[in-house]
Amino acid sequence: MSPYLTAPAPRADHPPVQREAEVLAARPVGAYVELTLAAPEVAGRAQPGQFVAFAVGGPMTANLLRRSIAIAGTDGAAGTATVVVAPHGPGSTWLAQRRPGDTVDVVGPLGRPFPLPEPGTTALLVGGGYGAAALVGLAALLRSRGSRVLAVTGAADAARLCSVEELGETADVVAVTTDDGSAGRAGRVTVAVAELIGGSGIAYACGPMPMLRAVADAATAAGVPSYVAVEESMACGIGVCMTCVLPVVGADGLTRFSRSCTEGPVFGGDRVRFADVGSLPWDVVGADAMGVVRP
Amino acid sequence: MTALDTAVDMTTALGSVPLVGPVLTASGCSAFGQELEPFVDLTTLGAVVTKSVQLRPRSGRPTPRMAETPSGMLNSIGLQGPGIDGLLAGELPWLAERGVPAFVSIAGTRVEDFAELATRLRGVPGVLGLEVNISCPNVESRGEVFACDPVAASDVVAAVRAAADPAQPIYAKLSPDVTDIVPVARAVTGAGADGLSMINTLLGLVIDPDTMRPVLGGVTGGLSGPAVRPVAVRCVWQVHQALPEVPILGMGGIRSGLDALQFVLAGASAVSVGTAVFSDPSATARVHTELAGALAARGFSSLREAVGYAHR
Ligand SMILES: Cc1cc2nc3c(=O)[nH]c(=O)nc-3n(C[C@H](O)[C@H](O)[C@H](O)COP(=O)(O)OP(=O)(O)OC[C@H]3O[C@@H](n4cnc5c(N)ncnc54)[C@H](O)[C@@H]3O)c2cc1C
Ligand SMILES: Cc1cc2nc3c(=O)[nH]c(=O)nc-3n(C[C@H](O)[C@H](O)[C@H](O)COP(=O)(O)O)c2cc1C
Ligand code: FES
Secondary structure (H helix, E strand, O other): OOOOOOOOOOOOOOOOEEEEEEEEEEEEEOOEEEEEEEOHHHHHHOOOOOEEEEOOOOOOOOOOOOEEEEOOEEEOOOOEEEEEEOOOOHHHHHHHOOOOOOEEEEEEEEOEOOOOOOOOOOEEEEEEHHHHHHHHHHHHHHHHOOOOEEEEEEEOOHHHOOOHHHHHHHOOEEEEEEOOOOOOEEOOHHHHHHHHHHHOOEEEEEOOHHHHHHHHHHHHHOOOOEEEEOOOOOOOOOOOOOOOEEEEEOOOOOEEEEEOOOOOEEEEOOOEOHHHOOOOOOOEOOOHHHOOOOO | OHHHHHHOEOOEEEOOEEEOOOEEEOOOOOOOOHHHOOOOOHHHOOOEEOOOEOOOOEOOOOOOOEEEEOOEEEEOOOOOEOHHHHHHHHHHHHHHHOOOOEEEEEOOOOHHHHHHHHHHOOOOOOEEEEEEEOOOEEHHHOOEEHHHOHHHHHHHHHHHHHHOOOOOOEEEEOOOOOOOHHHHHHHHHHOOOOEEEEOOOEEEOOEEOOOOEEOEOOEOEEEEOHHHHHHHHHHHHHHHHHOOOOOEEEOOOOOOHHHHHHHHHHOOOEEEEOOHHHHOOOHHHHHHHHHHHHHHHOOOOEHHHHOOHHHO
């Protein structure tokens, strides 16, 4: 028997496309901007947990690398996809400044979606900051399959909370936490997670790495399988550059540097070696060829 | 564009091997081609140049592995890859089944590694030829990069030429991080290289002003993208001027057909598109179409006529 509670997430059902998409709406939501894009092929193919990669800065740009942004929602009938952008550096700030009528070059849907549990399984969804947006579609899909959905969304402050309303429409329970107590309970999402994990059959998380690690650890300790959508620095988003790797335990029990973009962003929470991110442990496949030997 | 496109003969060759078109991927910038399948028809590329392979599987370096820089990027991947056994069992058959020609990049830290890799690749279906990535540290010479020493570079090339399938042309991939690239080019062609790939990345460093430490896990990294293009065009120009008979696969910052045209005019008979694929996954096909249009607009009826035209 595998000592792991999760199996690696399978590939998505459809390959990505590259399209020019018109921005139909740009709506500020707290500290973020929600963009609605006319992208029928992306909307028609996307599964919860997947992301898109944008070219930023326009034709004269000196910022060549794509920016990866989670898909927050799709409307197949309308042919639209939404994303929630947090202005951070030059690329995400440029994206957040797009206005209706502008076009953006988008590649997607990319990455592996969240694997789904047996219909009816109670699911705990944990979103940190804009990470909560990526869970809205998942919540709806789980509900349609008969799951009870318990959602926890947390952020540093009220302005950085995201998708509380949307999650409220689908989830059975929504717990809100902020570090500074400006909305919901004061404290980290982990407080709410500790209370809800025992009643859950599966957990999902999207947000900053320390939060993912805390949720994965809590789930694993409770014997609950968890899937986390990671955020690692990406240059291409499509699997060709090898910049976005994390140490992840595969189906065969061996740790490899796995690409977050094509083998993730959804990984089994108990398969990501969070403590080893940014280092090269000796037991990663191929570490010996780098001169790293077993201690 | 299509009318102009078909008017120009875009066929070319790598050494003695004919290619349907002059645009190839660049080693390490399109993995082994699979991921580009949704975006481009791989069979229309000159070839897929595969990520440099070594004898054993390699994990590559710890993250962070990249930093964006003005019109480019710094990378420190550390040649992550499956090793030659994995390549022969998985990636090369995948390309061969689809009729996609592979130009296999090989790398090593000693001369014998390169020779063994060339031996293993003899007669492998779909392998057009070998690109020898000599921008690797030589363990037998305190880690000095082979490509920076004409003698070490030609030792590798001679060993590869002796071991490789005679039907497979071998291209030595040169580093721009040398005082004068011409003596290295002369040395490796003298040692049997059928052609030259240039340029590899330039060594660079980025420091994070917040942490006040180097951004990359590997400290230094290779600079690529349009930022390096003038350096690359200069290298191609100098080598073509000195060795006009030697075929050149030009690369470094190609993003458009006009960029590719500069390399052709400087003396390249084929080009690789690397970092631009990260920003535009269909860049290879687009560059081909744009280059064909640019050649037609300048009155060329074939790519071959334009090779080295700027030297007239
Ligand atoms: C799967 C995934 C989903 C994401 N979803 C969202 C989202 O829904 N909303 C949102 O606002 N942000 C999201 N991010 C983070 C977003 O990609 C980065 O904030 C953004 O790329 C930063 O670009 P910049 O130009 O603002 O910053 P810079 O720091 O200047 O970016 C420089 C380079 O580093 C890369 N980079 C820097 N930080 C990150 C990061 N955290 N993750 C990935 N690449 C990075 C950029 O792509 C770019 O190539 C997601 C990241 C990933 C990997
Ligand atoms: C992420 C990355 C990985 C690379 N890996 C390799 C490699 O494995 N072998 C090699 O010979 N060159 C490698 N290169 C260099 C490219 O093949 C190319 O020579 C260089 O990037 C210049 O071209 P460009 O500006 O079009 O990218 C790599 C470049 C990048 C950006
Ligand atoms: S971002 Fe390029 S391989 Fe993942």
